[in-house]
Amino acid sequence: xxxxxxxxxxxxxxxxxxxxxxQGNIVEDESFATVSHKHLSNQQLRNNIGHATSTIRDxxxxxxxxxxxxxxxxxxxxxxxxxxxxxxxEYLEEFEANFTAAGGIIHWARDADxxxxxxxxxxxxxxxxxETGRREVIKVKSMATQEIxxxxxxxxxxxxxxxTDLAELIVQLGDDKxxxxxxxxxxxxxxxxRQIFMDKMPDAGELTxxxxxxxxxxxRHLREKFLTxxxxxxGANFGIADTGTLGVVESEGNGRMCLTLPETLITVMxxxxxxxxxxxxxxxxxxxxxxxxxxRMNPYTSFWTGKTPGDxxxxxxxxxxxxxxxxxxxxxxxxxxxxxxxxxxxxxxxPVYERTGGHAYGSTYPGPIGAIxxxxxxxxxxxxxxxxxxxxxxxxxxxxxxxxxINIPEILVHLRNEDVEANHSPVxxxxxxxxxxxxxxxxxxxxxxxxxxxLPLAHAVSGGKSMNSLPGIAGAWTSSRDIPGLPEKxxxxxxxxxxxxxxxxxxxxxxET
Amino acid sequence: MTDTAxxxxxxxxxxxxxxxxxxEYVSSTSGSAPSGSPAASRADGSHSSSAAESAHPRQGAPAxxxxxxxxxxxxxxxxxxxxxxLIELLVDRLVDYKANVHRVTGDPAETIVGLxxxxxxxxxxxxxxxxxxxxxxxKVSVDAPGSQLSVPELDSQAAVVTASAVSIAQTGxxxxxxxxxxxxxxxTLVPDHHVCVVRVEDIVDIVPEGISRLEPSAPLTFISGxxxxxxxxxxxxEGVHGPRTLDVxxxxx
Numbered sequence: 001x002x003x004x005x006x007x008x009x010x011x012x013x014x015x016x017x018x019x020x021x022x023q024g025n026i027v028e029d030e031s032f033a034t035v036s037h038k039h040l041s042n043q044q045l046r047n048n049i050g051h052a053t054s055t056i057r058d059x060x061x062x063x064x065x066x067x068x069x070x071x072x073x074x075x076x077x078x079x080x081x082x083x084x085x086x087x088x089x090e091y092l093e094e095f096e097a098n099f100t101a102a103g104g105i106i107h108w109a110r111d112a113d114x115x116x117x118x119x120x121x122x123x124x125x126x127x128x129x130x131e132t133g134r135r136e137v138i139k140v141k142s143m144a145t146q147e148i149x150x151x152x153x154x155x156x157x158x159x160x161x162x163x164t165d166l167a168e169l170i171v172q173l174g175d176d177k178x179x180x181x182x183x184x185x186x187x188x189x190x191x192x193x194r195q196i197f198m199d200k201m202p203d204a205g206e207l208t209x210x211x212x213x214x215x216x217x218x219x220r221h222l223r224e225k226f227l228t229x230x231x232x233x234x235g236a237n238f239g240i241a242d243t244g245t246l247g248v249v250e251s252e253g254n255g256r257m258c259l260t261l262p263e264t265l266i267t268v269m270x271x272x273x274x275x276x277x278x279x280x281x282x283x284x285x286x287x288x289x290x291x292x293x294x295x296r297m298n299p300y301t302s303f304w305t306g307k308t309p310g311d312x313x314x315x316x317x318x319x320x321x322x323x324x325x326x327x328x329x330x331x332x333x334x335x336x337x338x339x340x341x342x343x344x345x346x347x348x349x350x351p352v353y354e355r356t357g358g359h360a361y362g363s364t365y366p367g368p369i370g371a372i373x374x375x376x377x378x379x380x381x382x383x384x385x386x387x388x389x390x391x392x393x394x395x396x397x398x399x400x401x402x403x404x405x406i407n408i409p410e411i412l413v414h415l416r417n418e419d420v421e422a423n424h425s426p427v428x429x430x431x432x433x434x435x436x437x438x439x440x441x442x443x444x445x446x447x448x449x450x451x452x453x454x455l456p457l458a459h460a461v462s463g464g465k466s467m468n469s470l471p472g473i474a475g476a477w478t479s480s481r482d483i484p485g486l487p488e489k490x491x492x493x494x495x496x497x498x499x500x501x502x503x504x505x506x507x508x509x510x511x512e513t
Numbered sequence: 514m515t516d517t518a519x520x521x522x523x524x525x526x527x528x529x530x531x532x533x534x535x536x537e538y539v540s541s542t543s544g545s546a547p548s549g550s551p552a553a554s555r556a557d558g559s560h561s562s563s564a565a566e567s568a569h570p571r572q573g574a575p576a577x578x579x580x581x582x583x584x585x586x587x588x589x590x591x592x593x594x595x596x597x598x599l600i601e602l603l604v605d606r607l608v609d610y611k612a613n614v615h616r617v618t619g620d621p622a623e624t625i626v627g628l629x630x631x632x633x634x635x636x637x638x639x640x641x642x643x644x645x646x647x648x649x650x651x652k653v654s655v656d657a658p659g660s661q662l663s664v665p666e667l668d669s670q671a672a673v674v675t676a677s678a679v680s681i682a683q684t685g686x687x688x689x690x691x692x693x694x695x696x697x698x699x700x701t702l703v704p705d706h707h708v709c710v711v712r713v714e715d716i717v718d719i720v721p722e723g724i725s726r727l728e729p730s731a732p733l734t735f736i737s738g739x740x741x742x743x744x745x746x747x748x749x750x751e752g753v754h755g756p757r758t759l760d761v762x763x764x765x766x
Contacts, residue, residue, distance in 0.1 A: 019525055048746075055747045072588035079586055088526045102730065108518040166753065167744035183744055190745055211745040215753050226754065227664050227703075243729040253702065253740040253755025260698040261664060271522065278729040282721035283588065285735075289684075293743050296606065297684035300755060301735035302698075308732045310658045311697035322522045330529035 022324025022377040024112035024148045028362030031387035032371075033480065036356040045357050048189045049179075053348045059294025060345060060401070066296070067286065076283045078405040081339035084241075084274050085329060091241040091274045092320070098244025102306025104316045111323050112148035118319050119150060119233065119266055120157045126264040126315060127159070127231040134158050137266075138225055140248060140258040141165035142235025143181055143342055144268045144321055147364045150233070161233065162225055164254035166218050173200040179358030179366060182292055182344035187357050190214065215252075222254070232258035232313070236269040237341070238284060239318075242277045245305040246318065249288060251298050259302050265313035270321050272329075272338040284341065287403035291343035324377030333414040334376045339404045340369050346398035346408060352391050361388060368398035372411045380419045389415035430473040452490040459488045592683060592718025599682050600763060603716055606685025610738025611751045612759040621710060621764045622647040625674060628708050628760045633671035636662060636700050640693020641676060645710065656700050667699060672706035673756075680716045681723040685738065687711060687761065688723065690731045698732055707756040709736070713765045 028035070039045060064070050084091055096106050109115035127135040137154070139145065139161050151161040151172075163172045170185035171178050174196045178184030185193065190209040197204050197217050204217045234255070238247040246267055248255045259265060275284065289298045307316045329335050347353045347367025358366030362384070363374040371388040380386035389412045398408040441447050464485040470478045477483075489497075594602050600616075607614050617624045626649045629635055637646070639657035646653055654670065656662050662670075676694035680687045687709055689695040701707055717723050727733060740755030751757065 019529060052747045059747075069588040072585050075584045076586040076588055086530070088530070089523050092523065092526075108522055110518050110521055114518060164754070165744070166742045170744070183747060185744060186747070193745060211742075211748055211750045212752065214745055215742055215750050219753055222754065227668060240729065245729050251740070252742045252744075252753035254753070256698065256702050256734065257754055260702055271526070278727075279721075279724060282590075282724040285724070286720050293747075293749075295610075295737070295749075297681075297686045297735065297737040299610070299737050299739070299741045301733075303729070303733040305730045305732075308691065310661070311691055311732050312699075320522070322525065326522065326525035326529045329526060335529075 019327040019330050020111065020324070021327050021379045021382055022111065022147070022322075024323065025364045026147055026324070026374045026377050026385075027382060028374065028384040028388055030362070031384045032360060032362075032391045033387060035362065036352075036360040036391070039356045039360045042357075044189075045187050046355060048187055049357050050354055051189075052183065052186045053354050056294055056348045060291060060348070063290045063294055063296055067290070073283055073286055074403055074405050077287050077341075077403055078339065080275060080280050080283065081341075081404050082336070083276055085272065085335060085338055088271065088274070088329070091276060092271060095239050095241040095244055095274055096320075098242070099239075099246075099306055099318060100244070102244050104244070104306035104318055107317065107319045109319050109321050109323070115148050115268060115319050115321050115323070116150055116153040119145075119268065120154060120159065122264070122266050122317055123154065123159050123231055123233075124157075127229075134160055135231075136160050136162065136225075136229055137231045137233050138162050138164055138222075138229045138258050138262065139168075139232065140234045140250065140255040141168050141184075142233070142268060143364060144235050144270050145233060146178060148268070148321070148323060150268070162222070162229075164222055164226070164252075164258060165250075166215065166252060166254075169218055169222070170196060173197070177359060178364070180344060180347060181342050181365065181367075181369075187359070226254070226257040226261060230262055231264045231266065232262040234258055234265065234267045236267050236273055236318075237288065238281065239269055239274045240278050240281070241274050243305060245278060245303050247281070247301060247303045249285075249292075249298050249301045251293065251300065253300055256300055256302055259304065260312050262313055264315040264317070266317045266319065268319045268321055270323070271325050288341055288343055291345040291401065291403040327379065328373070328376035331376060334372065334411050336406050337369065337372045337376050337408075337411060339406055340373065341404060343403055345401040345403065349397040349401050351393060351395060351397070356391070361391065363388075368392060368408045368412075369406070372408055372415060375415050375419075376411075379422075380415060381422045386415075386419035386423045389413075389419060434473065449492065452492060455486060455490055455493075456488050459486045462486050464488075588721075589719060590721045592722065594682060594718045599716055599718055600713060600765075602718070603680055603682035603685065603711075604763070606682065607738070607761055610685050611741075612685070612738050612761050615760065615762045616765070617762060618765045621645055621762050624762055625649075625708055625710070628672075628762075629674075630671050634669060636667060636670045636673045636704060638675055638694055638696025638700060640696075641674060642694070645674065656696055661697070662700070664699070664703065667703035670704040672708055673700050673704040674708045674710070675701055676710045676712070677715065679723050679726045680711045681718075681720055682716055683719045686720075686723065687736045688727060689734045689736065690727060691733070692731070698734055701734065701736075702755060705756055706758045706760070707736075707739075708760045708762065710762045710764055713763065716763075 107118045109118055123135055123137055129135055154161045163169050167183050167185040170188055170193050180186040193214055194207050194209045197207055201221050207213055207217055234248055236246045237249045289295050307314050328338055346369050350368050353367040361370045363370050365373045371391045375385040375388050378385050392412050394409045396409050441451055466485045467483045468478055604614050615624050622645050625645050631650050633651040635651055636654045636656055639655050654662055675696050677687045678690040739751050739757055739759040740753045741749050741751045742753045743749050
């Protein structure tokens, strides 16, 4: 249930401003309203995204309908994540003890800079300098490393990071930015992808736009890298506290390649990714694939616990990342945003996302979840992140599909309130005056009737046409909406005339039946 | 430096949760405390105990704290399929995700060998039943601790033949657990053709039953169909980096 217009109280027990916000690719630097305008006019983008999201919506609803206990699974998922957040220090320590006992090495990073520095140091210690004078790592798709801008940082340190997920590869080769958390190249259609591959893969030869042909080209392009690179960087979908196990859910096998063949594996994981117990996977391995790619199960899921002698990397590291997550946790009305398992179902159903695309959100996290997560991680006062909670019609479709039941609309309203308090106080005097005047006028029937007498004149002046640019503060309203043309008469006037007619009829003794 | 970061992050979390002095334990649940007592029961405590649950020492603790009031979290722990229905469901789901399925009663050797290119190079884990390749005319390399195939050697294998630990019918998922007849992870990844034997007794109906049979500390690989991607216009296309052909041999002894 969303309580529109009902101001929520700010967090009481902790001033969230005490805790540092996150850094990196989670900042909208132009307001959403401004930047979305540019994307709205890109018809190709809208076609591509509309096509893709409608496909995935149908797939998702089909496989969700197969499970009679879907709502129970959502509830169990929500409770498990709430349990984690409420007891996060204990779960982190338990995870740390188990992962370390299994031979893994844990590093803690307060923010993006610290995480980037740790990974750089590990790569320098474990990846050889090649003939090019540079080092190389292979990467499996990871939102956390996208968030901290790891690839860009590594590049400045003489390290080339090769994205191996097909969509990430399309984005990287196209010198582009991800626009969706599951399918970062969702804004590209097959013809565009073909062109990118033809331009950027020297050995690809002549390709058609058949997805199977394009997938084959990616396989050939990356094969040698998988078989020879010494260091891989991954994210993690789950960290299991009671066993110290990490898991990656994927489709193509690029994840398995990165997690299995290199000598050194460096995983970057946010503090919120934990689950209490290995047995909780029985819930999450049902919720995630069905919500995400709309499959009963994704093709490959890998779990590893520290290192296993004779199987896979023997030098296993984990960087546990804060980067604003503690700040989000401190907001008791927003903290459930940390329950997100990055399935992307919310963006696939969002009418705003479908029209603007993911780039408009300026962050690694687009769509409804991004509209709450980015400002929660950084604070609404950072750059234009305060504009993100307005990127919604509050229709609630995102809440309905969320596998862990994050009440996104309610958090959006809460953050709008935060934004008004932090960024728009005092409220514009122009608006104050207008509202005070409207209150005076509408508070009395006679005054209202007097004002309405002006309608015929206003109608004549405006020609009865719709209005799309009002002056002053009203201009903010008409910048994205048209006001219908003014009527000749008000409802009250029409009603009064109708009453008169009724009285005439009654007097003439007519019976409508 | 990272030690300092550890203390600072844990301190921030305590602050965010409104804990004063660091020692206060705050739980939104009526369930378990995480550290030291991981075997606490589920908070609602209402679901019937299944064999799967009692066999699992780490039964976790999702507990009250959010969501819609009154919504039960009592999801299914056991499925309803058994016998031939269960096998049929697994076959249906495997085929749906483009695995090739073969059913055998008794000795699977003839079927397995029939799937392999005569005279080709094949890798097997050391614990594989060696009668399964009776009659194969190619070269069989046994991957074992101390005599592992190198990555280039694995890349030159035409196929890999393994057993499997558990299969989940409802999702068409086969789990490999690094045991002696499943092998280490690389051998089922690099060759382009995986022949995977599923024993009928290892088939379960739904995901919770599958999870409860697994040893968490083992390196686990869940496989549902051959390598695939949905990254181009969200259309599922089979055949990217993992084995592009998955032959599943379901054996009823």
